[in-house]
Amino acid sequence: MKKYFKFTPKQLFRNFRHPYLLILRRIDNLEVIFSIYLTRLRFLLFLALFILILIVLTIFLIAYTPLRQYIPGYGDIKEKEMAYNLAKKTDSLVDILEQREVYYTNLHTLLITLDTNYNKTLRAFYYNPENLNLNKIKLSLPLSNIQITKKFNENPSPKSIRLLTKASENIKAMNDGIVIDTSYISSLNAKQVIIQHKNNMISIYKNLDKVNVGIGTNVKTNEIIGVAKPTSSFLEISVFLNGDAVNPENFWQ
Incomplete structure (x- = not known):
């Protein structure tokens, strides 16, 4: 058993x-x-x-x-992520290049205006106020209420005037135009906006706390382009006509 x-x-x-x-x-x-x-x-x-x-x-x-590259599906995910990031960077670079192209085009126009090598006879005719009807050029006020603290031809900055601003007051474009610069000014610890208008006129707005427009932006009259500083301060306005500084008060309606 x-x-x-x-x-x-x-x-x-x-x-x-x-x-x-x-x-x-x-x-x-x-x-x-x-x-x-x-x-x-x-x-x-x-x-x-x-x-x-x-x-x-x-x-x-x-x-x-x-070796991780040989895992099925791993390479596809990484490649798609890289392609997406490259596409975003490409779009950003295209936007920057377009803005720069507009900026340099307008800057080139401005530099040509300021060229001192023009024929004297031609320059005399070009800058002769009699050849331009200044009465047809009108500018709107950049602020709701105007109180001038420094007049034209007074120091500092004799080529500009200064206006008293309220805290965080809106700054408006004085005429239709295209923005050619929005840069930082270290001496004022503030920003500026430069706008190219028709009739070969340029307006400059300095001592802004915030800027609402970018280079290449088309702005309309009275459109808000920036904001004044959060405390009571000043707005510095400069206007250039055919490359010469002029008194903005002469063009305000």
């Missing part, structure tokens, strides 16, 4: 700890090259440790080496 043995947990554990001798010999002379005592439990532990090390190395190779 066959006998059936039932292993208890204690017997099973004892069986896993039963030692075995693993010997590696040369086939020609049976010389022992390597030998080690093993148990089933130790073998399983070594096998689990080997598998764990293999998993860690695989994760490291995939995460921190160029």
